[in-house]
Amino acid sequence: MNINIEFEIIRVIDVEMKGLSLLREHIDSSVKSAVETIFNCRGKVILTGMGKSGLVAKKIASTMSSVGTPAIFMHPAEGMHGDLGIIAAEDVVIAIGKSGESSELNGVLPSIKNVGAKIIGIMGNDDSTLARYSDIIINIGDAEEACPFNMAPTTSSTVTMVLGDAMAVALMKLRGFDLADYALLHPGGQIGKRLTMRVSDVMLKGSNNPVINITESVKNCISEISSKLAGAVSVVDNDRKILGLVTDYDIRRHIEKEENIFAMEIKDIMNPDPIFVYEDEKAFSALKIMQEREKPITILSVLDRNNIVVGMLRMHDLVKEGL
Secondary structure, three states: OOOOHHHHHHHHHHHHHHHHHHHHHHOOHHHHHHHHHHHHOOOOEEEEEOOHHHHHHHHHHHHHHHOOOOEEEOOHHHHOOOHHHHOOOOOEEEEEOOOOOOHHHHHHHHHHHHHOOEEEEEEOOOOOHHHHHOOEEEEOOOOOOOOOOOOOOOHHHHHHHHHHHHHHHHHHHHOOOOHHHHHHHOOOHHHHHHHHOEHHHHOEEHHHOOEEEOOOEHHHHHHHHHHHOOOEEEEEOOOOEEEEEEEHHHHHHHHHOOOOHHHOEHHHHOEOOOOEEEOOOEHHHHHHHHHOOOOOOOEEEEEOOOOEEEEEEEHHHHHHOOO
16 A cells, blocks of 8 residues: 555644644643642552553653652553552542543442542543543543544543643642752663762772872873873862863973973973862763863863862763763
């Protein structure tokens, strides 16, 4: 069968966009009541649904959990065989089903009602069994499915997922869920590292920190750069306060001028006004400092809040960490 694939893709997108427009028209006080009920819940938030609705329920539960509203998924078929035991009177159950007539989902609703948990029903038919058991009814509208038979859940699953995202974000804002909270729940991967990793976690420190007193010789300065494999050395005074920075480039620049670098003093070759970062700053912020300069740099001296040199930060190590 020959079809215009590009046309078909655009058709599906258009159909699902119409479904989202219909959802927008259906947003009313029921959604506000649902969000407030979840916000005030002192028990668990439990999502349930069958088939594609169940997959969407899982996704919404995951999204809510990741932004400050702990939520779990209960499969209705498993609920019929004992998993209903996780539901208590103080809980809120979000039940999802487009037709509101799924036998598996509707089979658990009487027990949930008897336990005393509140039921928020999300469906496209408010004259359904799910609607009759629901304390709060959210009607997403009877949108046309993108499936050519108007049967396979396509538009309806998209619409429900968008509604779940919107509720999760509203709850996020109600709770005052901020970037620090987000970082706490996302310690892994690039996002987690950007939010949580500090300069002190990545920098060269201790015996690996390239540092030299300004009174020492240029020969010792070059030796320190070479032995620590950092490409630079922090120049300090007797109190280990930063006075300057000497890089490989500084040394090459003087050698290319055919100067007798070993007859010079460190103060003659160092950058007396180096950029630096503090050890407790975010490593990602330090990376941005390196990259966003007119002339990007690849190394930074690291200070503590007493302005003592405590480390050296290399872009190489930031890249290696996946930032």
